[in-house]
Amino acid sequence: MTVGGLLVSLPFIWMVLSSFKTEREVLSIPPTLFPQDPTIEHYVHLFQNLNFDVYLINTLIIVACSMIGLFLNTMAGYGFGKFQFKGKEAWFIVVLLTMMLPGQVTMIPTYLLLNEMGLTNTMSGIILPGLIAAFNIFLIRQFMVTIPDDLIEAARLDGAGEFYIFTRIIIPLSMPILAVQVILTFIGAWNSFLWPLIVANDEALYTLSVGLALLQDQNVTNYGLQMAGSTFMVLPILIIFTIFQKYIIEGFNVSGIK
Amino acid sequence: MKSKWTPFLFIGPAVLLLIIFSFVPILIAFGISFTDTNLIGLANWSKINVIAFDNYADLFSDKKFLESIGNTIFYVIIGVPLAVGSSFMIAFFLNLIGSWLASTFRVIYYVPSVTNIVAIAVVWGFLYNQEYGLFNYLLSLVDIDKVPWLEDPLVAKLSLILLAVWKSNGVSMLIFLAALQAIPRVYYEAADIDGANRWQKLIKITIPSMSFATFFVTVTTLIGWLQFFEEPFVMTDGGPLNGTNSIALFIYQEGFQYNEFGYGAAASFILFAIIIVATLVQFKFRKSDQTL
Numbered sequence: 001m002t003v004g005g006l007l008v009s010l011p012f013i014w015m016v017l018s019s020f021k022t023e024r025e026v027l028s029i030p031p032t033l034f035p036q037d038p039t040i041e042h043y044v045h046l047f048q049n050l051n052f053d054v055y056l057i058n059t060l061i062i063v064a065c066s067m068i069g070l071f072l073n074t075m076a077g078y079g080f081g082k083f084q085f086k087g088k089e090a091w092f093i094v095v096l097l098t099m100m101l102p103g104q105v106t107m108i109p110t111y112l113l114l115n116e117m118g119l120t121n122t123m124s125g126i127i128l129p130g131l132i133a134a135f136n137i138f139l140i141r142q143f144m145v146t147i148p149d150d151l152i153e154a155a156r157l158d159g160a161g162e163f164y165i166f167t168r169i170i171i172p173l174s175m176p177i178l179a180v181q182v183i184l185t186f187i188g189a190w191n192s193f194l195w196p197l198i199v200a201n202d203e204a205l206y207t208l209s210v211g212l213a214l215l216q217d218q219n220v221t222n223y224g225l226q227m228a229g230s231t232f233m234v235l236p237i238l239i240i241f242t243i244f245q246k247y248i249i250e251g252f253n254v255s256g257i258k
Numbered sequence: 259m260k261s262k263w264t265p266f267l268f269i270g271p272a273v274l275l276l277i278i279f280s281f282v283p284i285l286i287a288f289g290i291s292f293t294d295t296n297l298i299g300l301a302n303w304s305k306i307n308v309i310a311f312d313n314y315a316d317l318f319s320d321k322k323f324l325e326s327i328g329n330t331i332f333y334v335i336i337g338v339p340l341a342v343g344s345s346f347m348i349a350f351f352l353n354l355i356g357s358w359l360a361s362t363f364r365v366i367y368y369v370p371s372v373t374n375i376v377a378i379a380v381v382w383g384f385l386y387n388q389e390y391g392l393f394n395y396l397l398s399l400v401d402i403d404k405v406p407w408l409e410d411p412l413v414a415k416l417s418l419i420l421l422a423v424w425k426s427n428g429v430s431m432l433i434f435l436a437a438l439q440a441i442p443r444v445y446y447e448a449a450d451i452d453g454a455n456r457w458q459k460l461i462k463i464t465i466p467s468m469s470f471a472t473f474f475v476t477v478t479t480l481i482g483w484l485q486f487f488e489e490p491f492v493m494t495d496g497g498p499l500n501g502t503n504s505i506a507l508f509i510y511q512e513g514f515q516y517n518e519f520g521y522g523a524a525a526s527f528i529l530f531a532i533i534i535v536a537t538l539v540q541f542k543f544r545k546s547d548q549t550l
Contacts, residue, residue: 079268109286
């Protein structure tokens with residue numbers, strides 16, 4: 001087990017250690033394990049010459065917007081979980097159907113659609129198509145169903161508005177499932193690659209992963225620099241994941257995939 | 259307060275966005291798969307012609323597409339059993355040691371699946387490098403010649419599978435773990451009284467109790483491997499000699515590198531059909547094995 005664990009984490013260990021090696025040392029044979037004279041020149045290079053600051057801001061914008069998307073998902077999950085209305089079944093089937101589609105089928109037409117709307121090569125074009133995820137609506141709905149109706153009725157009798165009930169009662173009650181969703185949404189948005197690559201032509205709109213792919217193309221042999229870029233990309237996820245992993249793993253049990 | 263419009267205020271925004279960006283695109287994709295839509299047609303709609311089934315007919319005489327189908331089948335045949343088997347084994351052993359140590363390793367095994375694919379490709383590209391890569395160095399220590407990890411069509415396919423299995427184990431492992439922990443302890447206690455050994459307990463209790471989890475993981479893994487895309491896209495771009503190209507990557511190339519939108523959309527419907535058939539076949543198998 002220990003050996004397996006080491007093998008699985010080997011690429012990460014190698015990545016971090018190599019990112020602090022000088023350009024010459026990275027390519028030395030036999031390879032060294034620990035950097036002989038550690039340097040942060042690659043990290044400085046990323047920000048001074050390679051626009052990683054712009055990519056970082058774009059990525060953070062996408063992360064922030066994905067949280068709005070999560071809020072809309074939660075609203076929809078609540079709507080489907082706690083209201084009776086005409087056509088509910090039909091709308092829910094529409095939601096579930098979109099879940100079963102391979103991404104490749106919608107890739108081309110979504111691009112054409114954005115092109116018609118004049119949204120290609122804009123931030124909105126990068127963000128909008130990924131804002132809503134049917135699978136998340138489904139998971140949130142499953143949770144919402146378990147909230148007692150009496151609680152909502154009592155609040156209505158006290159004269160609370162629908163949106164007030166949602167933000168002040170439902171959301172706090174849904175924290176177990178929402179905590180997981182927040183982390184997974186963060187990870188997804190932070191890692192978003194293919195769609196920004198397709199929609200953004202302008203380097204000012206690139207995300208970190210698109211920037212990293214560009215870096216790999218342009219600095220084919222500078223592995224130290226590539227490893228620094230990867231480390232910068234991976235480390236925040238590793239830290240957040242390690243802190244919150246308990247919720248994610250519990251979340252798999254909450255969502256009932258057993 | 260509550261009017262008949264209230265529920266629509268809650269589901270409205272999400273459903274509207276889903277319809278625009280997921281539902282309508284299916285219809286558009288289906289429509290343009292019967293046309294010769296490309297970059298010229300995009301600028302001037304009158305240049306778009308309806309060509310009925312020509313795209314579909316062309317695809318089945320397109321050598322590159324047929325190779326991509328072959329590669330995808332190769333990925334599925336080798337990758338699915340490997341991915342399901344290894345995540346089952348990891349979950350099984352993690353469940354055996356069951357302690358704080360297990361939760362540490364659970365995190366370690368899960369981490370690759372939350373990691374950015376580009377970063378992974380960059381790091382593994384370095385590890386796989388024929389001259390300076392760590393893997394070939396380690397092999398040279400035990401006197402094995404340099405392996406052309408990404409330079410030979412067949413080896414490159416296997417290298418990508420290795421990388422993808424490494425990356426995908428986490429999620430399946432968690433599902434298997436949850437299923438393992440849900441098996442009632444009394445089954446094992448009863449088996450102990452009957453004098454069953456470890457192997458018998460695994461074969462007669464553990465594996466049968468996990469049939470639903472195994473089925474779920476197999477179906478989702480299979481669907482995932484049929485759509486195999488990111489690894490070949492960032493590591494090899496389909497090469498060498500088209501040896502690692504997959505159907506999904508082919509669709510991307512036709513759509514966004516050659517701007518043959520109609521042709522790409524037709525290919526995407528073939529992929530869609532393959533996925534549906536493969537999933538239905540599995541459900542069929544499951545039904546028949548339950549009636550036995």
